[in-house]
Amino acid sequence: HNKQSNISFKNKKKVRKPQEEWYRVENTHEAIISEEVFQKVQELIASRRRKRRNGMTQIFAGLIKCADCGWSLAYGENRQNKNPYGYYHCSKNGQGLRQCSMHYIRYDVLYAYVLARLQYWSMLAQKDEDKLLKRLLNASDRERNSAKKKQAAELKKAEKRKAEVDGLFAKMYEDWSAGRITEYNFNMLSEKYQNEQKELEIKIRQLHETMEAAVQTAADAEKWIALMKQYVNPVELTAELLNTLIEKITVHEAVKSEDGSREQEVEIYYRFIGKID
Numbered sequence: 589h590n591k592q593s594n595i596s597f598k599n600k601k602k603v604r605k606p607q608e609e610w611y612r613v614e615n616t617h618e619a620i621i622s623e624e625v626f627q628k629v630q631e632l633i634a635s636r637r638r639k640r641r642n643g644m645t646q647i648f649a650g651l652i653k654c655a656d657c658g659w660s661l662a663y664g665e666n667r668q669n670k671n672p673y674g675y676y677h678c679s680k681n682g683q684g685l686r687q688c689s690m691h692y693i694r695y696d697v698l699y700a701y702v703l704a705r706l707q708y709w710s711m712l713a714q715k716d717e718d719k720l721l722k723r724l725l726n727a728s729d730r731e732r733n734s735a736k737k738k739q740a741a742e743l744k745k746a747e748k749r750k751a752e753v754d755g756l757f758a759k760m761y762e763d764w765s766a767g768r769i770t771e772y773n774f775n776m777l778s779e780k781y782q783n784e785q786k787e788l789e790i791k792i793r794q795l796h797e798t799m800e801a802a803v804q805t806a807a808d809a810e811k812w813i814a815l816m817k818q819y820v821n822p823v824e825l826t827a828e829l830l831n832t833l834i835e836k837i838t839v840h841e842a843v844k845s846e847d848g849s850r851e852q853e854v855e856i857y858y859r860f861i862g863k864i865d
Contacts, residue, residue: 654678655838724809750788808860
């Protein structure tokens with residue numbers, strides 16, 4: 589049920605001072621986001637602000653990724669129809685590469701979906717900040733636990749293989765010392781085992797770092813809510829809005845059902861908090 593709150597309007601006359609009389613007082617309030625995060629977002633906006641031939645800015649530039657290969661989705665236009673429209677497709681599929689499927693999605697469909705999701709989160713942020721914070725933390729716990737299980741399995745597998753390679757290397761050294769294998773075979777196998785050892789060591793270290801960095805804190809969720817509260821009920825998408833709130837958007841390949849309908853999964857990964865439903 590939609591409830592409409594009573595809004596009172598008061599007539600307050602404001603007198604605007606000339607700009608030469610303005611003065612700025614900095615650092616009087618605690619920043620909602622750090623200067624470092626603010627500058628990073630501004631740099632992203634500047635680097636992603638590409639313009640199409642008609643002069644319009646590609647607000648999604650650099651944000652949309654293929655869910656399967658990870659490449660960016662390229663923008664294109666269909667001018668054959670009576671009403672031309674823009675669309676995105678996997679850049680690894682285009683340019684004659686054909687190394688991935690299309691992952692085709694219309695610009696207007698993507699725009700409407702992302703705007704609806706941001707309007708939804710904006711409404712929750714204004715309505716009940718504490719409730720939204722609890723929901724974000726619960727969602728991040730589920731996401732983190734799921735990722736942690738996969739990473740733990742990968743780590744266990746890598747550590748097991750590392751122990752096997754270490755054992756094989758030691759055994760080979762014994763065989764070489766006892767003259768059971770030639771110098772040539774020793775050198776060839778030695779290089780092979782040492783390369784695999786290095787690769788496994790790097791993988792194990794990266795998994796440890798990923799698992800440690802994946803810890804989601806309440807501060808991260810609070811930062812995102814604070815950012816969201818700056819955009820009260822957004823009615824349009826801009827490069828600034830998207831890059832401030834969103835890390836990336838992944839587009840899956842569409843699935844057509846027997847009745848001809850088309851279903852497509854689009855995942856939005858938000859800044860600080862990752863993917864939430």
